[in-house]
Amino acid sequence: MFLNFIQDHKMTEFVPITRYSRCKRYSGAVLKCPECHTITRTGHLSWTVKRCQNCERHINKFDWLIEKGKYSKT
Ligand SMILES: [Zn+2]
Secondary structure, eight states: OHHHHHHHTTTOOEEEOOTTOOOTTSSOEEEEOTTTOOEEEESOOOOSEEEOTTTOOEEEGGGSEEETTTTSOO
16 A cells, blocks of 8 residues: 555655665665655666656656665665
């Protein structure tokens, strides 16, 4: 359920995407829109601009926020 998905990530800390961000080993990355703070998910990071489904802005990859920890090497 999508609502459960949102609930699960309410307490998640998000950090800006960096070139070190990876989501290959996972089923997808959890992203947060920097404009409207809507949580969404993506299967991969091989795009440069992604449209937010909620506010419909086109947002550059490095402006999106990604779930902290899981996807970066640090
Ligand atoms: Zn948005």
